[in-house]
Amino acid sequence: MSRFASAFQSGRSALVCFVTGGDPTPDATPAILDALVEGGADVVELGMPFTDPMADGPAIQRANLRSLAAGTKTADIFAIATGFRARHPNVPLVLMGYANPMTIRGADWFAAECTTAGVDGVICVDIPPEEDPELGPALRAEGISLIRLATPTTDAARLPAVLDGSSGFLYYVSVAGITGLQQAAQASIEDAVARLKAATDIPVAVGFGVRTPEQAAEIAKVADGVVVGSAIIDIVAAEGANAPTKVRDFVRSLRTAMDHAREKTA
Amino acid sequence: MTLINSLRTQPDDRGHFGQFGGRYVAETLMPLVLDLETEYRKAKADPAFHAEFDDLLEHYVGRPSPLYFAPRLTEELGGAQIWFKRDELNHTGAHKINNCIGQILLAIRMGKTRIIAETGAGQHGVATATVCARFGLPCIVYMGATDVARQAPNVFRMKLLGAEVVPVTSGAATLKDAMNEALRDWVANVDDTFYIIGTAAGPHPYPELVRDFQSVIGKEARAQMLSRVGRLPDVLVASIGGGSNSIGLFHPFLDDPSVKMLGVEAAGHGLDKEHAASLAGGRPGILHGNKTYLLQDEDGQITEGHSISAGLDYPGIGPEHSWLKEIGRVDYTSVTDTEALEGFQLLCRTEGIIPALEPAHAIAAVRKLAPTMDKDQIILVNLCGRGDKDIFSVAEHLRVSL
Numbered sequence: 044m045s046r047f048a049s050a051f052q053s054g055r056s057a058l059v060c061f062v063t064g065g066d067p068t069p070d071a072t073p074a075i076l077d078a079l080v081e082g083g084a085d086v087v088e089l090g091m092p093f094t095d096p097m098a099d100g101p102a103i104q105r106a107n108l109r110s111l112a113a114g115t116k117t118a119d120i121f122a123i124a125t126g127f128r129a130r131h132p133n134v135p136l137v138l139m140g141y142a143n144p145m146t147i148r149g150a151d152w153f154a155a156e157c158t159t160a161g162v163d164g165v166i167c168v169d170i171p172p173e174e175d176p177e178l179g180p181a182l183r184a185e186g187i188s189l190i191r192l193a194t195p196t197t198d199a200a201r202l203p204a205v206l207d208g209s210s211g212f213l214y215y216v217s218v219a220g221i222t223g224l225q226q227a228a229q230a231s232i233e234d235a236v237a238r239l240k241a242a243t244d245i246p247v248a249v250g251f252g253v254r255t256p257e258q259a260a261e262i263a264k265v266a267d268g269v270v271v272g273s274a275i276i277d278i279v280a281a282e283g284a285n286a287p288t289k290v291r292d293f294v295r296s297l298r299t300a301m302d303h304a305r306e307k308t309a
Numbered sequence: 310m311t312l313i314n315s316l317r318t319q320p321d322d323r324g325h326f327g328q329f330g331g332r333y334v335a336e337t338l339m340p341l342v343l344d345l346e347t348e349y350r351k352a353k354a355d356p357a358f359h360a361e362f363d364d365l366l367e368h369y370v371g372r373p374s375p376l377y378f379a380p381r382l383t384e385e386l387g388g389a390q391i392w393f394k395r396d397e398l399n400h401t402g403a404h405k406i407n408n409c410i411g412q413i414l415l416a417i418r419m420g421k422t423r424i425i426a427e428t429g430a431g432q433h434g435v436a437t438a439t440v441c442a443r444f445g446l447p448c449i450v451y452m453g454a455t456d457v458a459r460q461a462p463n464v465f466r467m468k469l470l471g472a473e474v475v476p477v478t479s480g481a482a483t484l485k486d487a488m489n490e491a492l493r494d495w496v497a498n499v500d501d502t503f504y505i506i507g508t509a510a511g512p513h514p515y516p517e518l519v520r521d522f523q524s525v526i527g528k529e530a531r532a533q534m535l536s537r538v539g540r541l542p543d544v545l546v547a548s549i550g551g552g553s554n555s556i557g558l559f560h561p562f563l564d565d566p567s568v569k570m571l572g573v574e575a576a577g578h579g580l581d582k583e584h585a586a587s588l589a590g591g592r593p594g595i596l597h598g599n600k601t602y603l604l605q606d607e608d609g610q611i612t613e614g615h616s617i618s619a620g621l622d623y624p625g626i627g628p629e630h631s632w633l634k635e636i637g638r639v640d641y642t643s644v645t646d647t648e649a650l651e652g653f654q655l656l657c658r659t660e661g662i663i664p665a666l667e668p669a670h671a672i673a674a675v676r677k678l679a680p681t682m683d684k685d686q687i688i689l690v691n692l693c694g695r696g697d698k699d700i701f702s703v704a705e706h707l708r709v710s711l
C-alpha cells in the first residue's frame with residue numbers, strides 16, 4: 044500500500060500539517076517535523092521557501108522570509124526531506140511551493156531529487172493544469188504524486204481537467220483567498236466535498252483558514268483529510284526553542300478533536 | 310491577409326511566445342484569466358469596442374501624440390536624426406493611460422465593479438486612478454512602501470483622484486511586491502474585481518492585451534513617419550521596465566525588416582552590481598503568471614531589481630521581449646543610473662523637454678548610438694513619460710535641495 048493510501052484510511056479523516064522548511068532555520072525544522080508526527084499528523088507538508096509567495100497570507104509570507112533570511116537553500120530542503128524519510132519511513136511527505144524554485148534546474152532534476160529524498164507528492168501552487176507540461180510529466184515518470192488544488196472557482200466543467208493527472212489526494216482550498224485568513228462556512232465545505240467526492244476516487248482534504256480543533260473536527264466529519272498550516276506557523280514564529288513541544292501539543296489537540304468528531308457521527 | 314512568416318501573430322492559443330508567457334497562476338485565478346481571455350476575444354472583434362477606445366484616446370487622452378524632430382539634440386550628437394514619439398504629452402503624462410483606457414472598457418464589459426492595480430513609479434497607478442474616476446469605479450492601488458516614499462507627488466495625485474493607495478512593506482517594498490499584493494487581493498475578490506496590470510507581463514492574456522492597447526504608439530508613429538518623411542525609421546529605441554511602452558512602439562514594425570529595434574534596460578549601479586536588467590543579467594523562470602527572463606539566484610529565488618527609476622526596477626520583463634531577444638529580432642542594451650541622469654539633463658538642455666527617468670534611459674542609449682550612424686539615418690525614440698514626477702529624486706541625485 045502506498046504511504047498516501049495508508050494515511051487516508053476509510054472511516055477516519057487524515058490530519059495534514061504544513062510548515063515552511065527552514066523556518067526559523069534549516070537546523071530547527073527536523074524537530075518541528077518530528078513534533079508534527081508525534082502529535083498525530085498523518086501527512087506532512089514541507090513548504091519550500093520562495094521570495095514571492097503570491098498565494099500566501101502574512102503568516103506564511105513571513106515564514107518564507109525568515110527561512111530565506113536564515114540562508115535556506117533548495118539543497119537544505121532536500122536534506123530535511125531525506126532525514127525525515129529516514130526517521131519516519133511510513134509517513135507521507137509532500138513538498139509544497141511555487142513553480143520557479145521547483146523548475147529552475149529542470150523538472151527532471153527536481154523529480155529525481157524528490158525520489159532520492161523519499162518525497163511522496165508535490166503541490167505546486169502556480170502550475171495549473173494548463174501548464175502541466177512544466178512539471179507534471181517529470182513527476183509522474185518518477186512515480187511522485189502531483190497533488191492539485193481545487194477551489195471555489197473550480198466549476199464542474201473545469202474539474203475533470205484538474206483531476207486529470209493528479210493523484211495522492213485532492214486539496215480543496217475552501218476559500219477564494221490567501222492562506223491563513225478567513226474560514227469558509229461549514230455548509231459550503233460540505234457541499235463542495237460532496238461534489239468533489241462524486242467526481243473522484245482519490246481522497247479529498249480541505250484546507251485554508253482551518254485554525255482550531257473545533258474547526259478541524261467539523262471538517263473531519265465530511266472530508267478525508269484536514270489541512271492546517273498558518274496556525275502551526277504562528278506557533279513556530281512565537282515560541283522559538285519551545286516550538287516543537289508547543290507544536291506537538293497543538294497538533295495533538297487537533298487530532299483528538301477530529302477523532303471525537305468521527306466517533307460521534309459514527 | 311495573414312502573413313505566414315509574420316512576427317506579429319504571437320502568442321499561440323495557449324498564450325505562449327515560444328517557450329515564454331503562459332498562465333502560471335493559482336487554481337483560484339485560472340477561471341478568471343480564462344474568462345478574461347474569452348471576453349477579450351469578443352472585444353477585439355467588436356467594432357463598438359474599438360470605436361469607444363479610439364474616441365477616448367482622441368478626446369480624453371489627447372491622441373494622436375505628436376511625432377517631433379529634435380534638431381538641437383541631433384546636432385549635439387552629430388549623427389543620425391533623432392525623432393521623438395511624444396507620449397509624454399498624453400493626459401496623465403505617460404503612455405500608461407493608453408492601456409488603462411483599454412482595460413477599464415474591458416472591466417465594464419465584464420460587469421466588474423472594483424478595480425485594483427499595482428504601481429512602481431506611480432504612473433500606472435495615476436493612470437488607473439484616472440480612468441476609475443472617469444468611469445466612477447472604486448480603485449485600490451498597491452504600491453511598494455519604498456516607492457510611496459520616492460514618488461510622493463504621484464501618491465498625492467492618486468489620492469486626489471479618489472484612489473486608495475495601499476503601501477506594501479513585504480520584500481524590498483517595490484514593484485514586484487506590489488504585484489504580489491495585487492494578486493493576493495484578486496484571489497480574495499474573484500467575483501467583482503478587475504485587475505488592471507500596468508505592463509505587458511503577467512498571465513495570458515495580459516501580455517497580449519496590454520501590447521495591443523499600447524500598439525497605438527507604434528501604429529501612429531509608423532503612419533506619421535511615412536507621411537512626414539516618406540519612409541520608415543532605421544532604429545526604434547525605447548526603455549524597458551516590464552516592456553509595455555517598448556512593445557507598443559515595436560510591435561507594429563516587427564514585420565518591417567529594415568527597421569532595427571533597441572530595448573534599453575536599467576543597469577542601475579552597473580551590471581556587475583545592483584541593476585534591473587533582466588535580459589542582460591537574468592535567466593528564464595516563472596513569476597507573476599508568466600515564464601520570462603528573471604533576475605534570480607541559482608535556486609530560483611527572485612533578486613531585487615535596482616534602478617534610479619522606480620518604473621524600471623522590476624526583476625522581470627514581459628514574455629514577448631524574452632521571445633524577441635531569443636529569436637534575435639530586437640537588440641537589448643542597458644544604461645546605468647548615472648548615464649540616465651546625463652540623458653535626462655541632455656534632453657532638458659537641448660530640447661526644452663523634461664523627460665521621465667524611464668525614457669531618460671532611452672535617451673542615454675541614443676547618445677551612444679546616434680554618433681555611430683549617418684546623418685541621413687533616423688532614430689525614433691519613445692518619449693513615454695514626462696519628468697514632473699521625478700524632479701525631486703533628480704534633485705536629490707544632483708545634490709540640490711528644493
Ligand SMILES: Cc1ncc(COP(=O)(O)O)c(C=O)c1O
Pocket residue numbers: 403404405429430431432433507508509548549550551552553554555619620621665667668693694695
Ligand atoms: C514613463 C514610464 N516609462 C516606462 C515605464 C516602464 O514600464 P514599461 O516598460 O511597461 O513601459 C514606466 C513605468 O512606470 C513609466 O512610468
